[in-house]
Amino acid sequence: MLIIELLNLLSRMAHSGVHKDRGELRIHENLDELGTDLAEYIAELSEASVKERGVFTIAISGGSLIGLMGRLCEAPYNKTVDWAKWYIFWADERVVAKTHADSNYKLAKDGLLSKVPVLPSHVNSINDSVSAEEAADDYEFHVRQLVKTRTINVSDISDCPKFDLILLGMGPDGHVASLFPNHPVLDEKDEWVTFITDSPKSPPERITFTLPVINSASNVAVVVTGESKAEAVHLATDDVGPDCLSLPARLVRPIRGKLVWFLDKLAASKLDGSQFSE
Numbered sequence: 001m002l003i004i005e006l007l008n009l010l011s012r013m014a015h016s017g018v019h020k021d022r023g024e025l026r027i028h029e030n031l032d033e034l035g036t037d038l039a040e041y042i043a044e045l046s047e048a049s050v051k052e053r054g055v056f057t058i059a060i061s062g063g064s065l066i067g068l069m070g071r072l073c074e075a076p077y078n079k080t081v082d083w084a085k086w087y088i089f090w091a092d093e094r095v096v097a098k099t100h101a102d103s104n105y106k107l108a109k110d111g112l113l114s115k116v117p118v119l120p121s122h123v124n125s126i127n128d129s130v131s132a133e134e135a136a137d138d139y140e141f142h143v144r145q146l147v148k149t150r151t152i153n154v155s156d157i158s159d160c161p162k163f164d165l166i167l168l169g170m171g172p173d174g175h176v177a178s179l180f181p182n183h184p185v186l187d188e189k190d191e192w193v194t195f196i197t198d199s200p201k202s203p204p205e206r207i208t209f210t211l212p213v214i215n216s217a218s219n220v221a222v223v224v225t226g227e228s229k230a231e232a233v234h235l236a237t238d239d240v241g242p243d244c245l246s247l248p249a250r251l252v253r254p255i256r257g258k259l260v261w262f263l264d265k266l267a268a269s270k271l272d273g274s275q276f277s278e
Ligand SMILES: O=C(O)[C@H](O)[C@@H](O)[C@H](O)[C@H](O)COP(=O)(O)O
Pocket: 061, 062, 063, 064, 065, 092, 093, 094, 104, 168, 169, 170, 171, 175, 176, 177, 178, 201
């Protein structure tokens, strides 16, 4: 048992912690290992934020990310994490009822939030009974109230909220949150939360944090697995030509915060110099 753990640790050390301009890369052999590292990373950030500010503000996305966070519901994290200090937000949400199979809230509730003792009043979900535009306005207003009371920290270089952690997934096209390639919302500089009604990924109506908010966070983690995303990971993190400069995932560059990529070896297989490439 001890030998296996030691081998796992050595393999993690060999593949993780590559630092690039565009963040730290943590490349894992398999999903199990990635899930363990991700849980440890989140738990450590939670502990540090609670120690420093008494709360932990975390924004999550939809997709496979929630399943990969599953280890947090298990020992030791289900007991050691200070869940009552968590304030949970959505970096993006599909504008559907909270009971709908497409709802990111439902995904997180079923897969994570119902399994740990978070306080229902700290779960900041969107208003699902209004239009996408109203839901975005409403959510921004709500975030503004929590910035005013400093439950959510504020950036020291802009008036943007400074979430302790924003967790993102990424699509094969390089989208993050609901910021899709070539979409005008990529240029949004003033709003904190905006909406789209033409998402290329179903469902079409979504609200999303804008890039200024994502890039004002203390920590941003992008969690990406699978071969279908290998090209986008390469384009988002390697030194590539100017054509890729507007790939949404490449625009994730926290100004003062720390960016970490959690990858499995398939997602990492097209990185320049990758030991996993063919
Ligand atoms: O609601 C959504 O659709 C998302 O928040 C979106 O940004 C997602 O995180 C990526 O599309 C990756 O999703 P997968 O990990 O499932 O591929």
